[in-house]
Amino acid sequence: MATERDMLDLLLDRYTDVRRGTISDRWVRAEHVRSGMGYSDGRRIADFVAADKHPGGYAGEKLALHGHEVKVTRADWLQELRDPTKADAIKRYMHHWWLVVPHPAIVKPGELPDGWGLLVPGTNGKLRAKKTAPRLNPEPAPLHFIISLMGASARTAHREPLRRDAPVTYGRRSARHCGVCNNPSPCSIHQPRAAAAATYTGQAMTHERYPSLIQWLRQRPKALRDELLLWGGYSTVLLVGAVIIGLDRAWPAAVVPFGILAARLGVGYLLNREPLPTEDGSGK
Known part of the structure; x- marks a missing residue:
């Protein structure tokens, strides 16, 4: 049975797109984003928020915040349907709002509220859009929510090496580099699994392992x-x-x-x- 952590890992994978030859990632990711900074105004939580940095035009009209609600069982989804206004605490600041489920049978036809998209795992194990989330007209985000989003993004970035290795980007002559720090790959900080495997097989030749x-x-x-x-x-x-x-x-x-x-x-x-x-x- 899939867990929330499994779905969050799939979201991390979906919203990672490092441009070849650079360490420029199209997306900024944040898990468990509160609606505010304090206990009184931060009771609502978005399971995942992804910020799209790709402008898509001269005026940046495609810059967007994608909010996600993760539900792993039918009972969780029915509980959400009893009070769909709970999502509005954060959804009102988002350009797109998605429901993420491990199986499409969790959501029956006609249950998805207006303005929501639906993400489910495809045959290849990656998330795909069963229903595309329409672009909304969000309210301007207040400062307390912006700071909360920044804090969640920083925490997510610090925890990412615990969940997965950073992607590999390629430089001149197809040299492999870490997609976060641009150091030779495998990087022991952002790619600990690949670095450990290379060390075990005697192939580790990183800048940190050998002296200048x-x-x-x-x-x-x-x-x-x-x-x-x-x-x-x-x-x-x-x-x-x-x-x-x-x-x-x-x-x-x-x-x-x-x-x-x-x-x-x-x-x-x-x-x-x-x-x-x-x-x-x-x-x-």
Whole structure:
């Protein structure tokens, strides 16, 4: 039997659309949005609100707030029908209002109030519109509701990694990036499941797991650091001498130590770098 949490997860999936090559999501999501900030004016709750950031025109006429009421049983829906005005506490600020149910049989023909749409899971498991919600003419939202909506959106964003991994977006040369922070995917913060699987299979190569070149140098023995500094000093002296003399023949002599230095750094870093130690010191 489907639960409210199952339906909310389907709504999170429906209202996620990250543009390829960016971290720009078309939707802003919020779960359990109160009608106000306090106990007296915040007794009504919308199960899910999605804000559409796609303007759809020069005047932004398609910017919209989609409100959702989730009902998982026939009894829940009949309870809602006994007092359909309860939804008006938040519905009056929405451009679209949807009823979300796990099975279409929960809602009998003719029971859906005017101005409501109906979302049900399709054969592929994703929500589809059995009845499209018409665009409404909402009232201007008061400040206390806007602040309540912002708070619910922030809480939802913080909890999302507990429910699902962030989507993958692709950059140059089809490089995989996290769809939230744009760091290399899998990201251990926003894609913890994919990161854990990659770590288990030995494929994790994220920026957080492996040290940078500077971090790697700081971990090397002092003798190696001194040798690299010596080669760097030779390179600098020869390069300055070539500039002062101004002879074309002096340039190769200045470039050779630089090449040796780069080779020492690159080969040593690639062959000897190790994962940074974790909190338990294991480095795994």
